[in-house]
Amino acid sequence: MGQVPLLLFIGLQPREGHPGPVLAEVPGGYLNALGLPNMGLAFLDELETLSNDDDRKPIIVSLFGNCPDDFVELAETFCQYADALELNLSCPHAQGFGVEVGSDPAAVKANGFGGQNPENFGFGYTTP
DSSP, X not given: OOOOOEEEEXXXXXXXXXXXXXEEEETTEEEEOOOOOBOGGGXXXXXXXXXXXXXXXXXXXXXXXXXXXXXXXXXXXXXXXXXXXXXEOOOXXXXXXXXXXXXXXXXXXXXXXSSSOGGGGTEEEEOO
């Protein structure tokens, strides 16, 4: 059986996320609204430890910010510890992030997120 990747959401500043409950069962599955809880840049030490583990799983870091400079700083900081980076431009549950940043494809491209094929940068991104 293959290894299940470890997916981490990271922004520049720590966020507590939404108070519970954050998971609801709906017909056909589940919905969550976590609000992007994370340790921010303070997670770097733990991620370094995880990335050096001899029995480590693939690490995918989902970056979120509210401007292109946030994403650049996060990508430069975390790229050496992750197997893949994702730009989170679609989370609908955190004010000032996610869908609020990525809901306008023209603005995403104008801000430097989509001017080239994302594979050229070694990361991917999703928009709503």
